[in-house]
Amino acid sequence: xxxxxxxxxNRITKTGKRIMLECSQTxxxxxxxxxxxxxxxxxxxxxxxxxxxxxxxxxxxxxxSVSRQAQAKFSLxxxxxxxxxxxxxxxxxxxxxGGRGSNQPQHFGDGTRLSIL
Amino acid sequence: AQTVTQSQPEMSVxxxxxxxxxCTYDTSxxxxxxxxxxxxxxxQMILVIRQEAYxxxxxxxxxxxxxxxxxxxxxxxxxxxxxxGDTAMYFCAFAFNxxxxxxGTRLTVKP
Numbered sequence: 001x002x003x004x005x006x007x008x009x010n011r012i013t014k015t016g017k018r019i020m021l022e023c024s025q026t027x028x029x030x031x032x033x034x035x036x037x038x039x040x041x042x043x044x045x046x047x048x049x050x051x052x053x054x055x056x057x058x059x060x061x062x063x064x065s066v067s068r069q070a071q072a073k074f075s076l077x078x079x080x081x082x083x084x085x086x087x088x089x090x091x092x093x094x095x096x097x098g099g100r101g102s103n104q105p106q107h108f109g110d111g112t113r114l115s116i117l
Numbered sequence: 118a119q120t121v122t123q124s125q126p127e128m129s130v131x132x133x134x135x136x137x138x139x140c141t142y143d144t145s146x147x148x149x150x151x152x153x154x155x156x157x158x159x160x161q162m163i164l165v166i167r168q169e170a171y172x173x174x175x176x177x178x179x180x181x182x183x184x185x186x187x188x189x190x191x192x193x194x195x196x197x198x199x200x201x202g203d204t205a206m207y208f209c210a211f212a213f214n215x216x217x218x219x220x221g222t223r224l225t226v227k228p
Contacts, residue, residue, distance in 0.1 A: 033215075033216070042218040042220040106164075
């Protein structure tokens with residue numbers, strides 16, 4: 001079984017719909033992240049969470065919200081989807097060795113390909 | 118804000134040869150971490166190599182090694198004895214409080 005599981009793997013939906021992407025992990029990591037990947041832009045950070053009560057905006061949080069339901073679960077919501085949110089979305093986790101420095105490598109899920117028509 | 122630049126959108130190399138992928142970054146921080154990730158067509162993100170900025174010694178993992186030049190803010194990846202399975206997108210990443218990625222380099226290994 002995968003250590004970081006994202007659901008769904010693919011999703012096609014319409015403009016204006018509310019969408020939730022889910023991520024769960026069995027690695028026991030405190031830190032979880034959501035990214036989107038667009039061609040020519042690499043991965044851009046949407047939100048990250050250092051623990052259940054510590055959630056932070058990333059580079060491109062507008063139009064997105066997150067919920068950290070438990071240490072192992074971190075979901076991403078698009079309240080009213082628009083076509084330019086069409087992208088590949090990744091969830092990632094990492095351990096920590098103290099402080100806020102991200103010195104541990106991130107472990108990624110297999111991604112959710114989201115298409116908004 | 119930290120930025121990461123990969124100036125080579127695409128590269129190709131013959132099987133068994135050596136290729137170097139470039140990465141530069143901009144930061145005012147002194148202690149940080151750098152990573153290279155590989156994304157094959159399966160779209161998984163796979164860690165290739167990691168470098169701590171406070172270590173002067175360049176990291177090495179089998180056929181993969183880095184040339185870390187802290188003063189120049191440069192972090193290139195060298196792949197030796199290239200294999201067909203190395204064909205992938207390669208992303209350079211800078212980590213401090215969060216992680217910032219470059220736009221990627223698409224590497225094709227030709228038989």
